[in-house]
Amino acid sequence: MRRWLLPLGLIALLLGAWQIAASTGAIANALNLEDFLVPSPSEIAAALWENRGLLAENAWVTLREILLGILCALIAGVGMAVLMHRWRLLRDAAFPLIVASQTIPIVVISPILLVWFGYGIGPKILIIALFCFFPITVNALDGLRSTDPEAVKMMRSLDASRWQRFRRVEAPAALPSLFSGIKIAVVFAPLAAVFAEWVGADAGLGRLIQSDLANYQVARQFAAVFVLAAMALILIGLAALAERRVVTWR
Numbered sequence: 058m059r060r061w062l063l064p065l066g067l068i069a070l071l072l073g074a075w076q077i078a079a080s081t082g083a084i085a086n087a088l089n090l091e092d093f094l095v096p097s098p099s100e101i102a103a104a105l106w107e108n109r110g111l112l113a114e115n116a117w118v119t120l121r122e123i124l125l126g127i128l129c130a131l132i133a134g135v136g137m138a139v140l141m142h143r144w145r146l147l148r149d150a151a152f153p154l155i156v157a158s159q160t161i162p163i164v165v166i167s168p169i170l171l172v173w174f175g176y177g178i179g180p181k182i183l184i185i186a187l188f189c190f191f192p193i194t195v196n197a198l199d200g201l202r203s204t205d206p207e208a209v210k211m212m213r214s215l216d217a218s219r220w221q222r223f224r225r226v227e228a229p230a231a232l233p234s235l236f237s238g239i240k241i242a243v244v245f246a247p248l249a250a251v252f253a254e255w256v257g258a259d260a261g262l263g264r265l266i267q268s269d270l271a272n273y274q275v276a277r278q279f280a281a282v283f284v285l286a287a288m289a290l291i292l293i294g295l296a297a298l299a300e301r302r303v304v305t306w307r
Contacts, residue, residue, distance in 0.1 A: 072098050076097050076098050076099060079096065079097035079100075080097050095275075096279055101279040101283065103276070104274075104276035104279070108277050111265070112262075112265070112281060112284050114260070115281070116284050116288065118260045118261040119251070119285070119288070120288060122185060123246045123292070125178075125182045126184070126186045126188075126246055127186075127189055129182060129183075129185075130186040130187075130190045130193055131189075131193055131239065131242075133190055133194075134190050134191075134197060135193065135235070137155075138193075138194050138197035138198040138231075139201070139223075142201040148198075155191065155194060158191070159191050163184060163188065163249070167253065168257075170183055176259070180257075181250065181258065181261075184249055184253040185249040185250055187249075188242070188246065188248070189242035192242050196237050196241070197235045199234050200230060200231030200233065200235055201230070203231070203234065204226055204227045204231070208226045233304055236296065236300040240293055240297065243289065243293050244289065244293065246292070247289045247292075250263060251263035251266065254267070255267055265281050266282065269281065
């Protein structure tokens with residue numbers, strides 16, 4: 058109960074302070090803004106309810122992009138980690154390049170991807186996968202390399218094949234680290250989806266936020282951000298639940 062009550066109490070305190078400050082105009086006066094540019098939590102809740110259909114429609118577009126992007130990153134990241142773990146020459150050649158790739162801003166290459174592949178869902182999935190690929194790959198590789206060498210020696214003494222050693226020893230040892238990478242990727246994925254939709258899209262929460270910003274629909278913009286944050290929290294919770302179901306020995 059303490060783990061739930063303390064965060065909920067802090068959130069309630071912050072929302073109450075926000076409500077009072079926005080309702081009295083204290084925030085708008087402090088920032089020298091018009092009152093409608095600083096909505097209160099009650100106004101955001103009203104916008105969330107009044108625009109629930111529009112928000113749900115765009116949330117589904119963004120959620121689909123996020124899930125497909127994470128799936129692609131998971132397949133590519135785990136596959137690359139296994140290959141680098143299996144062949145040290147590949148690891149020595151590819152790992153520095155994977156690390157160096159994170160120094161290239163996605164801001165730079167995202168417009169190029171849209172020019173190459175168009176404004177459909179494909180470039181957005183690719184951008185999300187690029188964001189999520191690194192944490193999944195690095196954590197999966199670290200997990201594979203953390204396998205107990207004595208357990209591997211024991212499997213060899215039992216004349217186990219390479220596949221049996223991987224399935225029974227190395228893969229289970231890598232699962233905790235892999236799930237850590239997945240949870241990090243889940244945090245990055247909604248941000249990547251919003252950015253991808255900002256670059257070019259005709260639907261999605263990112264596109265809706267961008268449109269509301271241009272039209273000064275600030276309350277609905279905050280409502281879209283709330284939906285995006287709730288989506289990220291749900292995905293993190295699902296990842297944690299899957300970890301508890303799969304990694305039962307932790």
